[in-house]
Amino acid sequence: MSTPRKLRLGPLPSSGSTKLTFTCPASLKADLDAYAALHAQTYGEAVDATTLIPHMLETFMAGDRGFRKGSRGKAAPPKSG
Incomplete structure:
Protein backbone atom coordinates (compact mmCIF):
# COMPACT_ATOMS: atom_id res chain seq x y z
CA MET A 1 0.00 0.00 0.00
CA SER A 2 1.42 3.39 -0.91
CA THR A 3 1.41 6.41 1.37
CA PRO A 4 -0.70 9.33 0.09
CA ARG A 5 1.43 12.17 -1.21
CA LYS A 6 1.16 15.63 0.19
CA LEU A 7 2.21 18.33 -2.24
CA ARG A 8 3.30 21.76 -1.10
CA LEU A 9 0.55 23.18 -3.31
CA GLY A 10 -2.77 21.92 -1.96
CA PRO A 11 -6.19 21.85 -3.63
CA LEU A 12 -6.86 24.96 -5.70
CA PRO A 13 -9.32 27.63 -4.55
CA SER A 14 -11.71 29.36 -6.92
CA SER A 15 -10.75 32.95 -7.71
CA GLY A 16 -10.97 35.76 -10.24
CA ILE A 53 1.27 28.60 -12.07
CA PRO A 54 -0.56 31.46 -10.29
CA HIS A 55 -1.10 29.31 -7.20
CA MET A 56 2.54 28.20 -7.22
CA LEU A 57 3.71 31.81 -7.43
CA GLU A 58 1.34 32.86 -4.66
CA THR A 59 2.61 30.05 -2.43
CA PHE A 60 6.22 30.94 -3.23
CA MET A 61 5.71 34.63 -2.43
CA ALA A 62 3.80 33.87 0.78
CA GLY A 63 6.77 31.82 1.96
CA ASP A 64 9.39 34.44 1.08
CA ARG A 65 10.15 36.22 4.36
CA GLY A 66 12.25 38.87 2.64
CA PHE A 67 9.37 39.78 0.35
CA ARG A 68 6.84 39.82 3.18
CA LYS A 69 9.12 41.96 5.34
CA GLY A 70 9.85 44.36 2.48
CA SER A 71 6.22 44.73 1.46
CA ARG A 72 4.80 45.13 4.97
CA GLY A 73 2.96 48.41 5.39
CA LYS A 74 3.24 49.37 1.72
CA ALA A 75 0.17 50.16 -0.32
CA ALA A 76 -0.77 47.77 -3.10
CA PRO A 77 0.28 48.97 -6.57
CA PRO A 78 -2.48 50.69 -8.54
CA LYS A 79 -4.48 48.46 -10.86
CA SER A 80 -4.23 49.33 -14.54
CA GLY A 81 -7.20 49.25 -16.77
Missing part, protein backbone atom coordinates in the same frame (compact mmCIF):
# COMPACT_ATOMS: atom_id res chain seq x y z
CA SER A 17 -8.09 36.14 -12.65
CA THR A 18 -6.04 38.49 -14.79
CA LYS A 19 -4.28 37.22 -17.90
CA LEU A 20 -0.47 37.24 -17.85
CA THR A 21 1.79 35.72 -20.49
CA PHE A 22 5.36 34.57 -19.91
CA THR A 23 8.04 32.53 -21.65
CA CYS A 24 9.89 29.67 -19.98
CA PRO A 25 12.40 27.02 -21.01
CA ALA A 26 10.99 23.78 -22.43
CA SER A 27 12.44 21.87 -19.46
CA LEU A 28 10.46 24.04 -17.02
CA LYS A 29 7.27 23.52 -19.06
CA ALA A 30 7.85 19.76 -18.92
CA ASP A 31 8.32 19.95 -15.13
CA LEU A 32 5.16 22.04 -14.77
CA ASP A 33 3.21 19.51 -16.83
CA ALA A 34 4.57 16.66 -14.69
CA TYR A 35 3.62 18.55 -11.51
CA ALA A 36 0.13 19.18 -12.90
CA ALA A 37 -0.29 15.47 -13.61
CA LEU A 38 0.86 14.57 -10.09
CA HIS A 39 -1.42 17.24 -8.61
CA ALA A 40 -4.38 15.83 -10.56
CA GLN A 41 -3.55 12.31 -9.41
CA THR A 42 -3.15 13.43 -5.78
CA TYR A 43 -6.29 15.56 -5.52
CA GLY A 44 -8.52 13.84 -8.09
CA GLU A 45 -9.15 17.01 -10.10
CA ALA A 46 -7.84 17.48 -13.63
CA VAL A 47 -5.67 20.60 -13.81
CA ASP A 48 -3.10 21.93 -16.26
CA ALA A 49 0.14 23.82 -15.69
CA THR A 50 -1.43 27.14 -16.72
CA THR A 51 -3.93 26.82 -13.89
CA LEU A 52 -1.27 25.84 -11.35
